[in-house]
Amino acid sequence: METILDKIIRKKQEEVEQLRDMTFPLIEGAQPKYSLVSRLEKGKDVTIIAEFKRASPSKGDINPTLDPALQARNYIDGGADAVSVLTDKTFFKGSFEDLKKVRLAIQKPILCKDFIIDPIQIDFAKHAGANLILLIAAALDLKKLEYLYEYAKTKNLEVIMEVHNEEETEKVLKTNNPIIGVNNRNLKTFQVDLRTTERLAPLIKGENRFLIGESGITSGSDVERLVRAGANGILVGETLMKHGNIVQGVKELKKPLIEVVK
Ligand SMILES: O=P(O)(O)OC[C@@H](O)[C@@H](O)c1c[nH]c2ccccc12
Numbered sequence: 001m002e003t004i005l006d007k008i009i010r011k012k013q014e015e016v017e018q019l020r021d022m023t024f025p026l027i028e029g030a031q032p033k034y035s036l037v038s039r040l041e042k043g044k045d046v047t048i049i050a051e052f053k054r055a056s057p058s059k060g061d062i063n064p065t066l067d068p069a070l071q072a073r074n075y076i077d078g079g080a081d082a083v084s085v086l087t088d089k090t091f092f093k094g095s096f097e098d099l100k101k102v103r104l105a106i107q108k109p110i111l112c113k114d115f116i117i118d119p120i121q122i123d124f125a126k127h128a129g130a131n132l133i134l135l136i137a138a139a140l141d142l143k144k145l146e147y148l149y150e151y152a153k154t155k156n157l158e159v160i161m162e163v164h165n166e167e168e169t170e171k172v173l174k175t176n177n178p179i180i181g182v183n184n185r186n187l188k189t190f191q192v193d194l195r196t197t198e199r200l201a202p203l204i205k206g207e208n209r210f211l212i213g214e215s216g217i218t219s220g221s222d223v224e225r226l227v228r229a230g231a232n233g234i235l236v237g238e239t240l241m242k243h244g245n246i247v248q249g250v251k252e253l254k255k256p257l258i259e260v261v262k
Pocket residue numbers: 051053113114115136162183214215216217235236237238239
């Protein structure tokens with residue numbers, strides 16, 4: 001049976017062809033390099049990546065009309081270290097324009113959150129102002145993963161490689177990319193389970209990589225649980241997109257002042 005991830009990738013293949021005829025959402029002038037790796041290297045405390053996510057295939061509309069610039073500024077005011085922006089249109093109602101608006105609003109690393117299968121998407125991410133891209137192990141074989149990783153590096157972009165199980169983790173550990181995201185949501189079934197990070201953390205930390213715990217995080221105690229498991233950073237979307245007081249929402253996630261393990 002076709003999973004939602006298969007469906008997204010099939011649609012993405014069409015979109016990539018359309019991108020070839022489109023112009024870049026160009027940011028004028030040279031962009032400063034904001035680095036998530038340096039933040040992770042410095043961090044004694046947990047690194048927070050707050051996500052701008054209007055909608056998702058599992059939840060439908062989350063907060064579709066929110067202003068990306070305003071939301072991103074609130075994230076940073078609350079103490080977020082980086083902002084992730086969904087750029088997929090069909091399933092998440094995002095865009096490269098959203099990313100560009102966030103770039104013009106904040107001076108911190110920005111992650112382009114999309115289903116990247118082709119270098120042209122990396123060009124668009126770069127030109128919209130991203131500092132990092134996501135590569136999803138479930139959607140890419142090792143050869144493609146390495147090729148897109150090397151391409152991103154030539155564009156001065158950092159990469160988060162996302163995994164959900166042991167097999168994907170082994171695959172990304174064959175590359176030398178320093179940041180691995182563990183998605184607690186299974187992209188094939190949408191089930192969320194924080195134990196995914198707990199299970200995969202020893203493999204990742206054993207190889208001296210930075211671990212980002214992603215998805216399904218709703219409170220400071222979830223953050224504490226993931227940091228205890230070995231997370232250096234966390235990525236939070238829905239909880240913050242729905243929060244009545246965003247600045248306060250980020251502060252609550254930062255509250256458990258427990259030290260991360262390098
Ligand atoms: O809204 P949540 O449950 O806090 O999740 C955020 C983020 O982890 C999630 O949006 C995500 C993780 N990996 C992805 C890959 C593609 C699209 C979206 C995602």
